[in-house]
Amino acid sequence: MIAEEIKKIHAMLPDGVELCAVSKFHPASAIKEAYDAGQRIFGESRVQELVEKIKVLPADIKWHFIGHLQTNKVRQLIGQVSLIESVDSVRLLDLIDKESEKSGVITNVLMQLHVAREETKFGFYPEELLEYFSCREFEKLKATHICGVMGMASNTDDMTRVRADFNTIADTRMRILDIAPDLRGFDIVSMGMSGDWKIAVEEGSNLVRIGTAIFGDRQY
Numbered sequence: 128m129i130a131e132e133i134k135k136i137h138a139m140l141p142d143g144v145e146l147c148a149v150s151k152f153h154p155a156s157a158i159k160e161a162y163d164a165g166q167r168i169f170g171e172s173r174v175q176e177l178v179e180k181i182k183v184l185p186a187d188i189k190w191h192f193i194g195h196l197q198t199n200k201v202r203q204l205i206g207q208v209s210l211i212e213s214v215d216s217v218r219l220l221d222l223i224d225k226e227s228e229k230s231g232v233i234t235n236v237l238m239q240l241h242v243a244r245e246e247t248k249f250g251f252y253p254e255e256l257l258e259y260f261s262c263r264e265f266e267k268l269k270a271t272h273i274c275g276v277m278g279m280a281s282n283t284d285d286m287t288r289v290r291a292d293f294n295t296i297a298d299t300r301m302r303i304l305d306i307a308p309d310l311r312g313f314d315i316v317s318m319g320m321s322g323d324w325k326i327a328v329e330e331g332s333n334l335v336r337i338g339t340a341i342f343g344d345r346q347y
């Protein structure tokens with residue numbers, strides 16, 4: 128089942144759009160099944176769970192951290208993940224940078240945008256993020272590469288609203304590039320989940336994060 132879903136989604140994704148298989152709350156055995164079907168990028172939202180899974184799964188998996196990251200957990204994550212998608216404050220970003228420098232690694236991150244109506248309290252408002260880049264605060268970073276933006280659409284059946292949210296996320300990335308045209312590798316637009324990824328891709332996503340459609344319902 129998992130292998131079939133992985134292959135089905137891979138076949139549907141346009142060139143240049145990557146799949147992050149969101150495996151949070153699912154066992155390592157399920158991840159292995161997806162891995163054997165060719166999947167290499169997996170998304171997790173809790174540090175402890177991720178660290179346990181890293182120990183028992185193949186080393187060439189690219190782990191993305193996609194959940195709210197508490198500052199006291201940052202150190203455990205540094206050097207373990209290929210992308211932290213959910214940087215939601217400057218304080219967190221600066222801490223990731225400090226810990227990365229200390230460990231002698233470069234950490235890749237995405238800035239999380241808050242555009243959805245009420246669903247999550249995490250993330251930068253578009254104007255806040257534009258302000259961050261227009262002040263050129265990113266130039267202070269020593270061991271962190273900001274690779275783009277991540278966001279979620281409102282949790283609603285109103286697909287017009289969902290599309291508008293995705294449009295805002297992708298547009299914010301373009302506006303940031305207008306402000307700071309010298310930014311390099313600011314390429315990733317991570318948006319789209321099981322129920323809305325096709326709309327997200329139409330609106331410019333190049334990284335979709337799909338859990339339920341691959342692994343089934345989560346047992347919290």
Ligand SMILES: *Cc1c(COP(=O)(O)O)cnc(C)c1O
Nearest residue numbers: 149193320321336337338339340
């Ligand atoms: C859980 C989660 C997903 C996956 O959601 P599904 O609806 O199961 O596909 C995607 N992105 C984030 C940030 C998540 O926390």
